Amino acid sequence: MSFITDKQTLEDMNLTGKYKPGSIFSFFNKVKTAGGERLLEQLFNNPLTDATEINNRSSIFEYFEHKALTFPFGREQFELMENYLSSNAERNLLFAGIGNFKKQVLGSIVRDDQYETLQKGIGATITILKTASRFFKGLEDQSGIDHPYHQQIQIVKGVFNNKQLEWLSKENGTQAIPFFKLTKYDHLLRHTLQRVLAELIGMIYSLDVYIAVANLAHANGFTYASALPRESNFVNAEGLAHPSLSNAVGNNISFRQESNVVFLTGANMAGKSTLMKTFGISLYLAHMGFPIAAKSMTFSVRGGIYSSINVPDNLNMGLSHFYAEVLRVKKVAGEVSTGKDLVVIFDELFKGTNVKDAYDATLAVTAAFSEYTNCCFVISTHIIEVGEALKENEQIQFLYLPTIMEGNKPRYTYSLEKGITTDRQGMIIIENEGILDLL
Known part of the structure; x- marks a missing residue:
């Protein structure tokens, strides 16, 4: 069942609207990523109507408030990764290699920047994945199993236990990757592991919202309501x-x-x-x-x-x-x-x-x-x-x-x-x- 309201009510209380002066959405909008902002808008447009779901979400915000964490990803780097992963990819590894070879040749002949952009996108993705692995591992080590964010940590852990990501530990994301490795990684990231990475990135967007809202709550001395049936x-x-x-x-x-x-x-x-x-x-x-x-x-x-x-x-x-x-x-x-x-x-x-x-x-x-x-x-x-x-x-x-x-x-x-x-x-x-x- 959806929570019922209308445009008049939202405007009366100035609840939503990224660009509306003094809106409650703008007040809470301290996120670092475009995806986090989109998620925040979704949350504002869809209040919950189940007491258990409300209390669970509140408990996650409260958990992050006690942690007092800083979002570990830079906006510019995240945008590089998002642009890279959202661009079209060849399903066939051979065709992907041929396409990347063309980009490399064009880059050396007519200063076409497609190959350089590909390098930067893969590099940013590697850096963010490694950072995410360390960050979520740190949360698991500190928190044990009895906390409201445990299930999400386990999902992320399962992503990084995927054998197809074992190569991550050998790359740092800052150095140019040789052509054949680059083609292999590119096919994995944008095709083979597309759904897995989409889920992971969605969780990073959620993390962005949790940290931003929790830190704002702490700074302002806010509290969390308790929902009853x-x-x-x-x-x-x-x-x-x-x-x-x-x-x-x-x-x-x-x-x-x-x-x-x-x-x-x-x-x-x-x-x-x-x-x-x-x-x-x-x-x-x-x-x-x-x-x-x-x-x-x-x-x-x-x-x-x-x-x-x-x-x-x-x-x-x-x-x-x-x-x-x-x-x-x-x-x-x-x-x-x-x-x-x-x-x-x-x-x-x-x-x-x-x-x-x-x-x-x-x-x-x-x-x-x-x-x-x-x-x-x-x-x-x-x-x-x-x-x-x-x-x-x-x-x-x-x-x-x-x-x-x-x-x-x-x-x-x-x-x-x-x-x-x-x-x-x-x-x-x-x-x-x-x-x-x-x-």
């Missing part, structure tokens, strides 16, 4: 913070089947949207088995996440901001009503319409969502009167982010408190900015 509806996070904000304030947040809705209030700039994004990002990363910015977190696996934080209008389709909001709520309500175990995050429901309609709609939708006890909901609003009307609903937790007035200037703690805020500082902020004086 999806049968329960449970989230308990302590000290939860946004991963890419320095000195972020951590908050505790929890959900149970009997308290599955957080009704969040707070003044503008108090931190509601950031808190909601923090929760969504953290739960998404936790389903990937990645480290999170928290003191601790335990959660039951959910089927997906939907959010509505920055819903745009659509002028091309003739949709107003309010109608776009309505369609968004309709889409999510349809998913919830099918019985899926979802996390839903709505920031300021129906802010595109008048206060009376927004009040009625927010009240009705929040009450209806609370009945789906297999899902978790975080709903924020400026209409605090809705909270007063919902106080008798035992499924709902009321939390707020306070504002402390120091004279006529607001100060924000960004620390969750229980209850419903009465803060209304909008006019104070407008007056502080001197807007009315300008007019």
Whole structure:
């Protein structure tokens, strides 16, 4: 079963995108190889939905964090090997030899660089294979058998025990290889052992991701969430913070089947949207088995996440901001009503319409969502009167982010408190900015 989300949710939380400023993917993208980057993208696009798989991946990251290792391969050398192994190869050894001979002759007559490129590619491949052999052997010697990466080490060990790679120990990868040896090695590497080496290189890409993410987790003091089976509806996070904000304030947040809705209030700039994004990002990363910015977190696996934080209008389709909001709520309500175990995050429901309609709609939708006890909901609003009307609903937790007035200037703690805020500082902020004086 695939983890469910959509483009709107990914954009709300700025989760994916190599070139998007401040994306969570970019924050974690410290890998050294192009293949490692591709793998990281795959992981971001495919969160897990099995508690055992999530916990296994987390344990591997934690294992590498304790090891504090440096990725042992250079990017330039790795690219040489990748380009070499991905180029076309002759299946027949004789034809491969003839082709290489032509390249050698052309190189000596018209300065064609194909033969030199072949030498460099084989040399880089030899160097990387020897480095990989030493590195994984070192991991085996240090770790014994009782650790989460043991199985992968054994697979690599099996690759290097292949008799067709015995010649590796006699080559160093830096000296020019004689023609006949080169042709033999070339046929082995690009044809005979193609699948074996592809598997090995895939494991090196994984190693790149494990080391990069683990070292980032250590540098930032992140922790690893513990996943529970999806049968329960449970989230308990302590000290939860946004991963890419320095000195972020951590908050505790929890959900149970009997308290599955957080009704969040707070003044503008108090931190509601950031808190909601923090929760969504953290739960998404936790389903990937990645480290999170928290003191601790335990959660039951959910089927997906939907959010509505920055819903745009659509002028091309003739949709107003309010109608776009309505369609968004309709889409999510349809998913919830099918019985899926979802996390839903709505920031300021129906802010595109008048206060009376927004009040009625927010009240009705929040009450209806609370009945789906297999899902978790975080709903924020400026209409605090809705909270007063919902106080008798035992499924709902009321939390707020306070504002402390120091004279006529607001100060924000960004620390969750229980209850419903009465803060209304909008006019104070407008007056502080001197807007009315300008007019």
